[in-house]
Amino acid sequence: MKRVGVIGGGLGGxxxxxxxxxxxxxxxxxxxxGWLGGKAAxxxxxxxxxxxxxxxxxxxxxxxxxxxxxxxxxxxxxxLVRLDPQWRSxxxxxxxxxxxxxxDSMHQTLSEYSGSATADGYARFIDYSKRLHRISENWFxxxxxxxxxxxxxxxNMTKAGTLGDVLAMRMGRSVASTVRSFVPDARVAQMVDHxxxxxxxxxxxxxxxxxxxAHMQTQEGVWYPRGGTAAIPxxxxxxxxxLGVEIHLGADVRRITHTSAKVTGVELKSGAQIKLDxxxxxxxxxxxxxxxxGGVKKFERRRKYEPACSGVVLYLGLRRRQPQxxxxxxVFSADPHEEFDAIYRRGEPAEDPTCYVCxxxxxxxxxxxxxxxxxxxxxHTPYLRGHHDWPRMLPGYREVILEKLRRTAGLELExxxxxxxxLTPLDIHNRYRVLKGAIxxxxxxxxxxxxxxxxxxxxxxxxxxFAGGAAHPGPGMPMVLMSGWIAADALDMDSAGSRTVRRRVxxxxxx
Ligand SMILES: Cc1cc2nc3c(=O)[nH]c(=O)nc-3n(C[C@H](O)[C@H](O)[C@H](O)COP(=O)(O)OP(=O)(O)OC[C@H]3O[C@@H](n4cnc5c(N)ncnc54)[C@H](O)[C@@H]3O)c2cc1C
Numbered sequence: 001m002k003r004v005g006v007i008g009g010g011l012g013g014x015x016x017x018x019x020x021x022x023x024x025x026x027x028x029x030x031x032x033x034g035w036l037g038g039k040a041a042x043x044x045x046x047x048x049x050x051x052x053x054x055x056x057x058x059x060x061x062x063x064x065x066x067x068x069x070x071x072x073x074x075x076x077x078x079x080l081v082r083l084d085p086q087w088r089s090x091x092x093x094x095x096x097x098x099x100x101x102x103x104d105s106m107h108q109t110l111s112e113y114s115g116s117a118t119a120d121g122y123a124r125f126i127d128y129s130k131r132l133h134r135i136s137e138n139w140f141x142x143x144x145x146x147x148x149x150x151x152x153x154x155x156n157m158t159k160a161g162t163l164g165d166v167l168a169m170r171m172g173r174s175v176a177s178t179v180r181s182f183v184p185d186a187r188v189a190q191m192v193d194h195x196x197x198x199x200x201x202x203x204x205x206x207x208x209x210x211x212x213x214a215h216m217q218t219q220e221g222v223w224y225p226r227g228g229t230a231a232i233p234x235x236x237x238x239x240x241x242x243l244g245v246e247i248h249l250g251a252d253v254r255r256i257t258h259t260s261a262k263v264t265g266v267e268l269k270s271g272a273q274i275k276l277d278x279x280x281x282x283x284x285x286x287x288x289x290x291x292x293x294g295g296v297k298k299f300e301r302r303r304k305y306e307p308a309c310s311g312v313v314l315y316l317g318l319r320r321r322q323p324q325x326x327x328x329x330x331v332f333s334a335d336p337h338e339e340f341d342a343i344y345r346r347g348e349p350a351e352d353p354t355c356y357v358c359x360x361x362x363x364x365x366x367x368x369x370x371x372x373x374x375x376x377x378x379x380h381t382p383y384l385r386g387h388h389d390w391p392r393m394l395p396g397y398r399e400v401i402l403e404k405l406r407r408t409a410g411l412e413l414e415x416x417x418x419x420x421x422x423l424t425p426l427d428i429h430n431r432y433r434v435l436k437g438a439i440x441x442x443x444x445x446x447x448x449x450x451x452x453x454x455x456x457x458x459x460x461x462x463x464x465x466f467a468g469g470a471a472h473p474g475p476g477m478p479m480v481l482m483s484g485w486i487a488a489d490a491l492d493m494d495s496a497g498s499r500t501v502r503r504r505v506x507x508x509x510x511x
Contacts, residue, residue, distance in 0.1 A: 001025050002277040002495050005266050007253045007292070010038025010432070011477055012283030012468035015066050015484025016238040022070035023492050029245055030266065032252040032433070037233025039432055039439070040477070046419040048317035048374040049367045051229040051449070053439075055358045055376060056198075056328060058217045059205045063232065066485055070243055077235040079226040081363055082109035086222040088326040090409040091187045092334035098326070099191065101218050105339070110188065118185040125182035125192065125214070126265075128168075132212030135165045136473075139438075141482060145472050146455030161376035169209045172447050176203035178211055190228060190336050194354070197380060198476050200308030200440030202344035203336075207450045216478075222475070224327065224363050232477070256281070256464065263463035278463040278495070280487045284435045285454045285470040286442075305444055305454070307383040307438035308475065309343055310425035312397060313392075317419035318373035321361060321412055329357040331409045344445075347382040349397055355379050355404055357411075375413070377401060381425055383436040390424035401410045440476065441469030454486040457494070465491050 001024045006017045008381035009031035021027045039053035057080075064074040065251060071450030074080075085098035097113055100106055103126050128231050139151045152162055170178060179193040191205035195213040225231040240247065252269040255277055265276040281288040286305060290296040333339040339350040358376040360367050365375040379401055382388075405411040435442070444450040453472045458464035465487040469475030473482055 001309070002491070003028070003305065004278045004280065004491065005030065005273075005276040006280045006282060007256075007266065007276060007281030007288075007468075008038065008468070009033075009036040009233075009249075009311070010282050010480070010489075011040060011236070011467060012234060012471070012480045012484040013038075013280065014233060014240060016280045016282065016465075016467045016488045017245045017480045017484075018066055018236055018239050018243060019485050019488035020491065021240060021245045023488070025492070025495075027240075027245045029240070029247050029331075030200050030268065031247070031249050031252050033431070034249050034494070036237050036247070036249070037230060039428075040233050041431075042228060042230040043315055043421060043492060045315070045421060045475070046317055048372070048419060048500070049228060049311060050315040050374050050376055050421075051358070051360070052313070052315070052423060054229050054477050055224045057225065057229065057232070057477055059220050060223050060479045061220060062478040062485070066236070066481060067239065069485075070239060077239065078231055080223045081226060083224055083327050083363065084224045085326055085426040086217065087328045087330055089187075089191045090329065090331040091190075092332065092408055095187070097187070097191065101221055103218060105469050110185075114185040114188060114443075118183055118188050121182040121184060122188065122393050125179065125211070126218060128178075128182065129211050129213075129215035130219075131168050132209055133215040133228070135168060135209070136212050139165065141473060142486060142489075144456040144486055145452065146459075147452050148450065150455065169207070171207065171209075173208045174204050175206045175208055175210050178208040179203070187332075190332055192328070193336075194330060194332075196444070197354075198440075199444050199474055200380065200438065201444040201450070202340045202384075204340065205344065205445040205447070205450070207444065207447050209451050210444060215273050222328065224360065226364060228360065228364070228367070229313065229477075240427075253292060255294070256288070258293075258461050258464075261462055263461050275318075278465065278491050279464045280467050280484075280491065282468045282484070283433060284438075284468065285442065285466050286435050287433060288466065293461075299454075302459075303449075303471075305442040307434075307436045308440035308443045309380045310383045310428060310437035311378050311380050311423075311439050312349075312394070312425070313402070313423040314377040314398060314401060315421040315423075316373075316375040316377065316413060318375055318413065318416040320371060320416055321373045322359060325357060325359040325362075327358065327360060327362050329359070329407055329409070331355040331357060343380055343382050344443075347385045349379075349381045349393070349400075351400065353379045353401065353404060355401055357405070357409070373416075377405070380439075383438045384425050384429055388425065390426040390491040394422060394424055429490050435470065441471075441474065445472065457490045462494075
């Protein structure tokens with residue numbers, strides 16, 4: 001068994017640490033901040049409690065699988081509440097549409113909202129999405145993949161089923177064009193292709209295979225952990241401690257030490273040197289190479305990656321509940337093409353942005369003083385460019401956001417605010433040490449290869465693994481947790497001298 005170091009206590013690092021410890025390895029985790037969970041942080045202010053980062057939990061079976069590695073039941077560790085309707089959509093034409101999990105109910109709703117072509121198209125789209133989800137489960141998830149060649153090996157490529165799967169992926173086509181080939185109503189198409197915002201990427205530049213995200217959500221649902229998202233890292237921390245993981249907070253790793261062939265340990269900012277057999281880095285993959293391994297050239301020679309989008313979050317403690325809101329809401333831009341062009345091509349905040357609004361007091365009243373609302377508003381922005389000066393830009397952009405919420409969702413918030421805080425791309429960059437303030441790691445841009453992120457096993461150094469939103473299979477809580485599991489599994493297999501997948505928990509636990 002190995003002595004393993006995990007750099008970073010985000011959800012990816014915690015998932016790796018728990019999986020490795022459950023398999024008998026000796027694990028030490030280093031986190032530079034004073035809390036675990038990374039972006040899944042919490043803000044308590046004047047009697048209000050806000051999740052600071054992720055709020056939409058999907059595919060909880062991944063979390064379940066991590067607990068099952070240690071023979072534990074997720075339900076003993078977390079109280080998960082299912083939310084259905086999953087979101088409320090507010091459109092620029094003044095209409096609203098609730099997304100519910102049941103495809104039959106959505107068919108009924110869409111028939112009334114837009115007519116049978118859109119209702120039928122939505123149902124066919126979810127069917128297609130289901131196929132893509134199955135392809136991901138079969139070929140993409142639960143193992144280290146860095147590109148198409150890792151996904152389908154040459155022998156399998158000749159099988160009829162495999163070729164069918166490759167064709168179904170519609171390589172070379174985008175999410176936006178695929179969605180619109182099923183769904184004629186522009187508003188419903190805008191709602192459906194917004195799933196690519198879960199990975200911080202433009203729908204017209206992302207590969208069609210990402211249409212599979214829709215079925216992941218309709219199948220397993222949207223969940224809220226009582227206590228807020230921060231209850232997830234708290235439960236993982238408890239699991240890690242029970243399994244004997246040594247946790248060091250305020251421990252900033254300065255460098256990964258290594259020979260030309262293999263990892264030998266880490267060096268902390270304090271100067272301490274720790275000898276290790278292997279390292280899992282939960283720090284951004286590009287920054288791991290640049291900051292901790294001394295250079296990104298060799299890594300970038302294989303492929304150059306672009307950061308995903310960043311974002312501005314307003315945390316607004318309100319005097320009163322806003323009755324038109326559900327727990328999760330999207331207040332959509334009038335023109336998604338113009339919006340995504342600003343964010344993803346021109347590198348400027350959108351003038352008419354889509355706002356994601358989370359109002360968790362509906363599900364857990366304790367997040368705000370009696371009758372109040374702990375409102376969370378997230379707007380995606382470009383990743384940090386040289387000319388972005390967010391301390392100067394924030395006050396003006398706050399006005400743009402509040403005006404958008406007033407105009408499209410009828411939310412008159414200014415007079416209701418009793419306490420307030422915010423998070424800008426620069427804050428995200430500094431707090432979590434990400435690439436150019438990116439919220440979701442690396443963008444999924446590229447209609448052929450956009451879905452592929454760096455694999456979880458370093459091709460350069462033995463004993464080095466990657467977990468987190470910038471590694472395979474990508475960003476968002478379920479994928480990041482899976483990435484932690486894959487990195488741990490790869491390390492465990494390598495330490496046993498076997499590349500045969502040792503699945504302690506049957507695959508399919510997630511479907
Ligand atoms: C505002 C916002 C909203 C989001 N909304 C959602 C959502 O609704 N649903 C969803 O699924 N996802 C959402 N996400 C994305 C989700 O939060 C991330 O994909 C996920 O939490 C990332 O986890 P991670 O483990 O990759 O990285 P992080 O959470 O960034 O953790 C990495 C950790 O490594 C530490 N670290 C880095 N370098 C070092 C070093 N050298 N030494 C020691 N420690 C180091 C950092 O301090 C950090 O704690 C959101 C993110 C944000 C910011």
